[in-house]
Amino acid sequence: MEISEAAYLAGIIDGEGTITLTRMHEKEHRRPSITIASTDFELLEYIQTVTGGHIFNKKNYKPDKFKDSYIHSIKIKIDVFYILKEVSPYLRITKKKKRAEWILKQYEEVTVRNGKYTKEKLLKKMEFETHFFEL
Numbered sequence: 570m571e572i573s574e575a576a577y578l579a580g581i582i583d584g585e586g587t588i589t590l591t592r593m594h595e596k597e598h599r600r601p602s603i604t605i606a607s608t609d610f611e612l613l614e615y616i617q618t619v620t621g622g623h624i625f626n627k628k629n630y631k632p633d634k635f636k637d638s639y640i641h642s643i644k645i646k647i648d649v650f651y652i653l654k655e656v657s658p659y660l661r662i663t664k665k666k667k668r669a670e671w672i673l674k675q676y677e678e679v680t681v682r683n684g685k686y687t688k689e690k691l692l693k694k695m696e697f698e699t700h701f702f703e704l
Contacts, residue, residue, distance in 0.1 A: 570619060570651075570652075570655045574619050575655040575656050575658075575659055576656075576659040578616065578619065578620070578652070578655070578656050579656040579657075579658075579659035579660045579661070580659070580661075581605055581612070581616065582603065582605065582656060582660065582665060583660055583661050583662040583665060585605050585606055585607055586603060586604060586605040586606075586665070587603070587604045587605075587606075588601070588602075588603055588653070588665050588668045588669055588672070589601075589602055589604070589668070590602070590672075590698060590701055590702075591644070593644065597684075598680070598684070598694060598698075599698055600644070600646060600649075601646065601649045601650070601653070601672045601676060602642065602643060602644045602649060603620075603622075603642075603643045603649055603652060603653070604640055604641065604642045604643070605640070605641045606627070606638060606639070606640050606641075607638065607639060607641075608636040608637065608638045608639070610624070610637075610639055613639050613641040616641050617641060620641075620643055620648065620652055621643065621645070621648050622641055622642055622643035622644075622645075622648065623641070623642050624639050624640070624641050624642075625639065625640045625641075625642060626639055627639060627640055649672075650672075650673065653669045653672060653673055654673060656669070657669040657670055657673065664704055667704045668701065668704050671700070671701055671704060672701070675697055676697070678693075679693045679694045679696075679697040680694065681694075
């Protein structure tokens, strides 16, 4: 990713994006994800060419009053980590910068690859998530 693309993407994430932990399936532990909401489909298409991910059409319950809106979502771990590494130096919103840095620093350490947690590791995973949402 070019420096200009990373800085631009950081600005979009600062303004319209979310860095969070989400569940893909009900019984799974949370994993990092990045989402960006916008009514500008062309913008999200550009972001998709730079980052991958998927664009979803958000349900518009009042089309006579509101524009259609879309969500660009990145949930694949390798993609999320790559993007966070690239954009974190340029993030300016403190909460988002801290969340990006916390994921990059701690997520691998508290995540068991096979999903089978001992009590101690599960406690660390839960503490990681609690601290993340307090940022």
